Amino acid sequence: MREIIQNIKYPGFILKCDEELILDSGKSLDKVEIAYQTYGKLNLDKSNAILVCHALTGDQFPAEKNPITKKKGWWDLMIGPGKTVDTEKYFVICSNVLGGCVGTTGPNEINPKTNKIYGIDFPTITIQDMVKVQKILIDELKIEKLLSVIGGSMGSMQVLQWAASYPESLRSIISIAGALKHSAQNIAFDEAGRQSIMLDPNWRKGNYLSEDTKPENGLSVARMIAHITYLSDAAFQKKFGRNLQEKKDLSFGFDIDFQVESYLRYQGKSFVDRFDANSYLYMTRAMDYFDVSEQIIKNKKSIISNKIRFLVVSFTSDWLFPTKESRGIVSLLNSIGSLVSSAEVVSDRGHDSFLLDEHQLFKITTGFLKGIKS
Amino acid sequence: MRNDYKIILDIIPSGSKVLDIGCSSGELLSLLNVKDDVQTQGVEINQEKVVTCLENGLDVVQGDINQILEDFPHNQFDYCILTQTIQTVNAPDKLLQLLKKVGKNIIISFDNSNYYKKVFNFSVKGSFDNLLGESHEDQWFNTENIHPCSIKDFTILAKKVGFTINETYDVKKNQRFLFPKAPSNIFCNEVLFNLST
Numbered sequence: 001m002r003e004i005i006q007n008i009k010y011p012g013f014i015l016k017c018d019e020e021l022i023l024d025s026g027k028s029l030d031k032v033e034i035a036y037q038t039y040g041k042l043n044l045d046k047s048n049a050i051l052v053c054h055a056l057t058g059d060q061f062p063a064e065k066n067p068i069t070k071k072k073g074w075w076d077l078m079i080g081p082g083k084t085v086d087t088e089k090y091f092v093i094c095s096n097v098l099g100g101c102v103g104t105t106g107p108n109e110i111n112p113k114t115n116k117i118y119g120i121d122f123p124t125i126t127i128q129d130m131v132k133v134q135k136i137l138i139d140e141l142k143i144e145k146l147l148s149v150i151g152g153s154m155g156s157m158q159v160l161q162w163a164a165s166y167p168e169s170l171r172s173i174i175s176i177a178g179a180l181k182h183s184a185q186n187i188a189f190d191e192a193g194r195q196s197i198m199l200d201p202n203w204r205k206g207n208y209l210s211e212d213t214k215p216e217n218g219l220s221v222a223r224m225i226a227h228i229t230y231l232s233d234a235a236f237q238k239k240f241g242r243n244l245q246e247k248k249d250l251s252f253g254f255d256i257d258f259q260v261e262s263y264l265r266y267q268g269k270s271f272v273d274r275f276d277a278n279s280y281l282y283m284t285r286a287m288d289y290f291d292v293s294e295q296i297i298k299n300k301k302s303i304i305s306n307k308i309r310f311l312v313v314s315f316t317s318d319w320l321f322p323t324k325e326s327r328g329i330v331s332l333l334n335s336i337g338s339l340v341s342s343a344e345v346v347s348d349r350g351h352d353s354f355l356l357d358e359h360q361l362f363k364i365t366t367g368f369l370k371g372i373k374s
Numbered sequence: 375m376r377n378d379y380k381i382i383l384d385i386i387p388s389g390s391k392v393l394d395i396g397c398s399s400g401e402l403l404s405l406l407n408v409k410d411d412v413q414t415q416g417v418e419i420n421q422e423k424v425v426t427c428l429e430n431g432l433d434v435v436q437g438d439i440n441q442i443l444e445d446f447p448h449n450q451f452d453y454c455i456l457t458q459t460i461q462t463v464n465a466p467d468k469l470l471q472l473l474k475k476v477g478k479n480i481i482i483s484f485d486n487s488n489y490y491k492k493v494f495n496f497s498v499k500g501s502f503d504n505l506l507g508e509s510h511e512d513q514w515f516n517t518e519n520i521h522p523c524s525i526k527d528f529t530i531l532a533k534k535v536g537f538t539i540n541e542t543y544d545v546k547k548n549q550r551f552l553f554p555k556a557p558s559n560i561f562c563n564e565v566l567f568n569l570s571t
Contacts, residue, residue, distance in 0.1 A: 334450060340415070341435060343424050344436055367428035
């Protein structure tokens with residue numbers, strides 16, 4: 001039994017599932033709930049649906065105003081009426097990922113078996129598990145073939161996983177700032193972030209929610225580390241240089257002297273308000289485990305017979321998911337004989353470019369989507 | 375339609391997998407796609423041209439010919455096409471070796487530097503510029519055509535790399551040469567080679 005209800009806590013919808021969800025780890029989850037939001041209208045033959053996959057700290061509100069933060073959605077520049085992903089033409093679906101903290105089953109939700117918050121008892125999940133849950137949602141919406149699945153960063157991982165797992169349900173794939181697998185350097189950054197959280201005394205072995213506290217310092221340092229990897233040397237230099245923060249002289253102490261310090265601390269602090277620390281652990285782990293090449297090769301017949309078209313986009317200054325990784329995706333797709341396009345956008349704004357006002361990214365994506373229709 | 379495109383469309387049988395290297399805005403790819411069951415892939419360095427290809431539903435990888443072919447798997451394409459490009463790359467010999475791995479058949483066209491008008495101009499005017507290309511903006515110091523070659527030059531290299539020369543065409547005249555293996559013809563301005571590995 002599955003049912004879709006209006007989401008009371010957050011605007012949008014919740015799909016409630018009754019069946020047991022078996023995970024890659026061998027463990028299972030009961031009564032999974034998927035929080036999602038839609039934009040635009042599904043046409044009569046259900047051929048205009050685009051699934052948008054969010055990145056590590058995203059949510060199911062890419063477009064319009066985010067009802068929780070009251071700020072613009074994380075991909076509002078990309079999605080909306082008349083924009084690249086035009087909601088007057090396409091029906092856009094975006095769900096909070098499994099393990100997330102904005103309404104979909106995750107470590108900060110109640111375990112129906114114990115009636116207690118999951119915390120660290122939540123099973124380890126993978127990108128494939130996240131996609132499995134998205135497929136349930138798409139099936140429930142009775143959409144046989146998605147026009148496209150689009151995502152950047154961790155969203156790109158889900159996108160590639162879709163091609164590997166459910167090629168029969170796709171017409172195209174758009175991978176932005178992504179990779180076939182998480183690199184050793186990226187796993188290292190994730191580990192530094194996780195250690196920062198877990199070494200915070202307020203983490204309480206993952207039970208902080210039931211003990212009414214939060215590992216705020218740990219999570220904010222994790223965010224600071226990660227945020228550095230999202231920008232670039234040039235972006236930092238351009239934004240801050242060595243400018244001092246509201247002072248003329250150095251303090252000769254460890255207070256904030258430089259603007260860049262103030263900025264990073266602000267990024268860390270504001271993140272704590274909107275994100276769950278355990279969710280951060282589970283989702284970074286899912287990214288670490290991601291390595292999709294073999295599955296794509298295994299499923300190549302179906303990828304080719306379904307004539308899935310791939311678009312792979314990278315950015316020149318992205319050192320977290322550099323162009324080299326995107327070239328790896330293109331090379332693999334070529335080797336299995338699939339239909340692949342790629343482009344490298346010139347930008348000095350690092351990995352974050354995929355979320356920013358990058359005119360060429362919009363132009364390339366618009367062109368590709370137009371080509372699918374024709 | 376450009377003469378070289380006409381010749382290429384005649385050469386490529388239906389059901390082929392084709393890689394067009396330096397595909398520009400995809401004119402040739404679109405023509406090939408109309409043929410039965412031809413699967414095409416393009417490579418182009420200019421992003422605006424890549425976007426035009428995408429809008430027309432073509433599959434195109436953005437990249438520099440000097441590097442990108444190394445990313446392509448071996449023996450993946452029935453035909454690799456390189457029109458008016460070989461003379462612009464850093465190392466034509468290395469490119470030919472890579473092409474030999476990537477494709478089963480290779481179609482290459484370029485301007486013959488031994489064309490009598492060019493040779494005459496060079497002899498009389500004493501300037502290298504006229505040898506380099508059609509465009510008047512091309513001068514020896516700024517031209518993209520950094521490796522001009524004659525039909526004979528190319529024939530020697532193609533054989534050295536291990537290609538079999540199946541056919542050669544005079545593009546401007548839209549004519550196939552009777553003796554494909556020795557077409558050192560000073561009356562041919564633009565030549566097209568159909569090679570196999």
